[in-house]
Amino acid sequence: MNTTDPAGEGSISSFPARVIVGLGGLYVTQSVIGGVVFTGLPAVMRQNGASLNDIAFILLTVLPWSFKFLWAPWVERYRSPRVGLRRSRTVIGLVGACAVGAVIACALIGPTSLGPLMVAMMIASFSSATLDIACDGHAVESLTEKNHGWANSAQVGGAYIGAAIGGGLFLVLIDHLGWTPSALIMAGVLVALALPFLTTPDGARSARPDAPRQSLMAALKRPEILSGIALISLYVLGQKWSSVLISPFLIDAGLSLTAIGVLNGVGVTVAGLIGAVSGGYVVRRFGAFPVMAASMAAQVLATVGFALYAYFGARSPIALVLLGLLSSGAISLGIVAVYSELMGRASLDQAGVDFTLFQSMDGIVSLIGWWLVSSFGDTLGFAFCFAACALLGIVALGALPILARRSSTLPGKADQRA
Structure with missing residues (x-):
């Protein structure tokens, strides 16, 4: 894939x-x-007395991540036109400004005004999802194939570092400074993090002026995309549904926001980064599907551990920390494996659209599960919900070999990467 400006100027891969x-x-x-x-x-809502039903309501703000495939083709057509200069920096700058403004609005609204807070978080989530479309497309276009591994490392590593800041440092700051100053600090962090990209040259021309028009229909007509959608759905079913329960459960178990923040910001991040970094090696060594199976099995063990802890009413912070670390490491290892498999299914002519379709299905299935366990959590209890998630994980683990066999028969799954 040629990643330089055909006219000889604005080469980004240099x-x-x-x-x-x-x-x-x-x-x-x-x-x-x-x-x-x-x-x-x-976690903040639970500490302020919110029910799991209220938490399920606020989680509707992830809808833009679930349905971003609907506007991905339009974003990509504007960002990377077939003729003329790319507009990655323009898209990132404008959409990023909306995200920062939404976080500032959250700081001024406060965590107890559920309706206005949800509107602001929905804007932030929409902006973040749109940023991801442009970012993934820019990564594929701007780096040579030998550098794609670095982009994957930046994506997975960035996800855990960002989660450590938003789910870890943020909670510690709230415990010491309160909601408004902490949220304003997060807005400042967003600006600082975007500056390196906004100061990077963005003048390369389209590598293929004759490339076909990006569209969802082009993706959905390919069997490798449909099989990939089934694969990511199964992965989420086996890995992610219990994750939304962990922070509220830790609050009910007696941990402070600072303790949860340190766990998320240090322990979970380190475990996640270890899983992400080691994932690249073990996937090359053993293949994506065996690694996915191992990560699902580890997640089932962690979820069963949470269920037993809740059922017996244990009081062991060390056990909670170990279970949280096991869950984080398993999820990160699985993410590397499943997206390594899906990478070979995306067309280089519309990588931003294809990857967005996979990620949207990830978000849709996650949202369904998070809403279900949050909605029924108050009635059925943490022990039942964790146990149900573990059972679903076992079902997904049993179905994984079927998808592995079907994927091995797909014709030309990575033909476009030659």
């Missing part, structure tokens, strides 16, 4: 370090917002 640093900052930025919504805000 500066891979600057591009990767800029992309890394953007991936961290998106995950800071996600960490605030998925981890930080549920």
Whole structure:
């Protein structure tokens, strides 16, 4: 794939370090917002007396991540036109400003005004999801194939660092400074993280002026995309549904916001980064599907552990920390494996659209599960919900070999990467 300006100017692949640093900052930025919504805000709401039903309501703000495939083709057509200069920096700057403004609005609204807070978080989530579309497309276009591994490392590593800031540091700051100053600090962090990208050259022309028009229909007509959608759905079913319960459960178990913040910001991040870094090696060594199976099995063990802890009413912070670390490491290892498999299914002509479709299905299935366990959590209890999630994980683990066999028969799954 030619990643330089055909006219000989504005070559971005000549500066891979600057591009990767800029992309890394953007991936961290998106995950800071996600960490605030998925981890930080549920813990703060629970401490303020919110029910799990209220937490399920606020989680509707992840809808833009679930349905961003609907506007991905339009974003990509504007950002990377077939003729003329790319507009990655323009898209990131404008959409990023909306995200920062939404976080500032959250700071002024406060965590107890559920309706206005949800509107502001929805804007932040929409902006973050749109940033991810542009960021993924820019990464594929701007780096040579030998540097794609660095982009994947920036994406996975950035996700855990951002989650550590949004779900860890944010909670520690709230415990000491309160909601408004802490949320304003998060807005400042977002600006600082985006600066490396916004100061990176963005003048390369389209590598293929004759490339087909990006569209969802082009993706959905390919069997490797449909099989990939089934795969990511199964992965989420086996890995992610219990994750939304962990922060509220830790609050009910007696941990402070500072303790949860340190766990999320240090322990979970380290475990996640270890899983992400080691994942690249073990996937090359053993293949994606065996690693996915191992990570699902580890997640089932962690979820069973949470269920037993809740059922017997244990009081062991060390056990909670170990279970949280096991869950985080398993999820990160699985993410590397499943997206390594999906990478070979995306067309280079519309990588931003194809990857967005996979990520949206990830978000849709996650949202369904998070809403279910949160809605029924108050009635059925943590022990039942964790146990139900573990059972679903076992079902997914049993179905994984079927998808593995079907995927091995797909014709030309990576033909477009030759």
